[in-house]
Amino acid sequence: MNKKLHLAGIFILALTLLGTIGGTAAHEAYGAPLFKPASDGILNYSPLTAYIPINGRNVALQLGMTKGEIDLLLGKPQVIKTLSGDYYRYGEDITIGYVGTRAAMIDPGMEGALRKRVKPGQSWEQAAALLGEPTLVAGSDRIYRYQANSYLFKQLRTAKELAAAVGRSDVYEVIVSLNAFGEISSEVMFGVSYKRDVIRAIQLANSTDGLPHSHAPFVLDDLAVIDELGRTVRLGMEMADVDKLLGSHESYTMSLPIHEYDSMSVYYRGTKAVGIKPREDPAHLFRTPRGITMQSSAAILERLYGKPTAADPSSWTYYFKRKGSELQLLTEFPIMPDPDRAPYDYGISVILSDGPSPVITFLLIGDAAFLREMK
Structure with a gap:
């Protein structure tokens, strides 16, 4: 186990x-x-x-x-x-x-x-x-x-x-x-x-009863997480604003500065949040605006987000192109004519547990440059 x-x-x-x-x-x-x-x-x-x-x-x-x-x-x-x-x-x-x-x-x-x-x-x-x-x-x-x-x-x-x-x-x-x-x-x-x-x-x-069979259009606000207190952390937020919102944290630098709060890790480029990773053992349960969190089922994820852009048995990733204030979900990963430039702007990536009813054990939200660094 x-x-x-x-x-x-x-x-x-x-x-x-x-x-x-x-x-x-x-x-x-x-x-x-x-x-x-x-x-x-x-x-x-x-x-x-x-x-x-x-x-x-x-x-x-x-x-x-x-x-x-x-x-x-x-x-x-x-x-x-x-x-x-x-x-x-x-x-x-x-x-x-x-x-x-x-x-x-x-x-x-x-x-x-x-x-x-x-x-x-x-x-x-x-x-x-x-x-x-x-x-x-x-x-x-x-x-x-x-x-x-x-x-x-x-x-x-x-x-x-x-x-x-x-x-x-x-x-x-x-x-x-x-x-x-x-x-x-x-x-x-x-x-x-x-x-x-x-x-x-x-x-x-994780019941899908009552959930719509088609998902609503994606918007920039989907690149966020919200807890039971109504606190919201979004990509692009200033480091000082996230620190004020979430409180005490440990900080260190790998390829990017990272602040580890009691419920998530936030990655920064300069002073802007470019990656969000909820913890497996959070003090507060953060969900995406559509309701996805740790232990959410793959069935719920697919109902709320649709088919992933890229998938294998243990991981799914949704890639998005920005269109003004909206996000276009890519139905397949396009060929990359320029290896130094990602064909997407943002992504949501999950790792799923094994078994007949997989659930989310890892959740990551980030911009293209961050997601490429994390691979």
């Missing part, structure tokens, strides 16, 4: 997390009875516990912990806005999704560990000795599925057990993803009902 795809967001719902107390090997055995159900809503079971090293000690994070408890342990988080709700980023890369005030998804990041010793960078052979056999294998993912109630907590192993657990609210997953070298690239744990509702929320946000 691509780590970026773990950033799916929160959809608020009534989710009851059943917890246990105990923790010895005997009580973690397959199908073993528990001492008693936890009364505080915390899922106290070691295979569903993430350990975070802080100041020389391991801090345990468990599904069902409250946001207040986790904030006390990890500090104030950064809010991440997505199509399906908010995530909370602690430190560099610990990401937690809440249902109400309770943790329903935990990604412990690159330094966090399962079983205190299983973490990114470790070989699967070493990890498997500690985690045991997974319930399912799906491509590069090793999936552990568990069921919990007041009387038992067990790993689901057989097809019959998996079928019987479909639709239940007391089923949980741990997904360990591997890279091409057979090393752990990421780990994430969540309630399966939480996952279902996140998927449902994204599907609802």
Whole structure:
């Protein structure tokens, strides 16, 4: 599983997390009875516990912990806005999704560990000795599925057990993803009902119901992004105006000066904005004027923008020629008689996820010179 795809967001719902107390090997055995159900809503079971090293000690994070408890342990988080709700980023890369005030998804990041010793960078052979056999294998993912109630907590192993657990609210997953070298690239744990509702929320946000079947003419104002506060960043804006609008930022120079704000990177030529790239983990959800943002589906993109000028399975680009205050979408990329002069003035480029229902994982808006530099 691509780590970026773990950033799916929160959809608020009534989710009851059943917890246990105990923790010895005997009580973690397959199908073993528990001492008693936890009364505080915390899922106290070691295979569903993430350990975070802080100041020389391991801090345990468990599904069902409250946001207040986790904030006390990890500090104030950064809010991440997505199509399906908010995530909370602690430190560099610990990401937690809440249902109400309770943790329903935990990604412990690159330094966090399962079983205190299983973490990114470790070989699967070493990890498997500690985690045991997974319930399912799906491509590069090793999936552990568990069921919990007041009387038992067990790993689901057989097809019959998996079928019987479909639709239940007391089923949980741990997904360990591997890279091409057979090393752990990421780990994430969540309630399966939480996952279902996140998927449902994204599907609802990407529904094409009610959308027109033909797109409106393009104008210069399409080369912009707008957030939920109504703040708009356009190509051609002055650097000072963008800084005033978006606030604090980090700045550095590659081929062009870049200002990294909490929700996007803006590239400048001189003092003018010539490139806009929304972040994958934004503090504010910026959309194009037509409604496209991170996690928007390819189907929505095509309905609102039409067929791209250039496309392959993983990326689409829309190229435009300026005609006064309007933009003409090029239906195909023209032959370039002058290799030093682009046959277009502006472009919108996206990278799409794999799979049967691809979504946007990267969005870039820029003028011709900027887009050519970025290739």
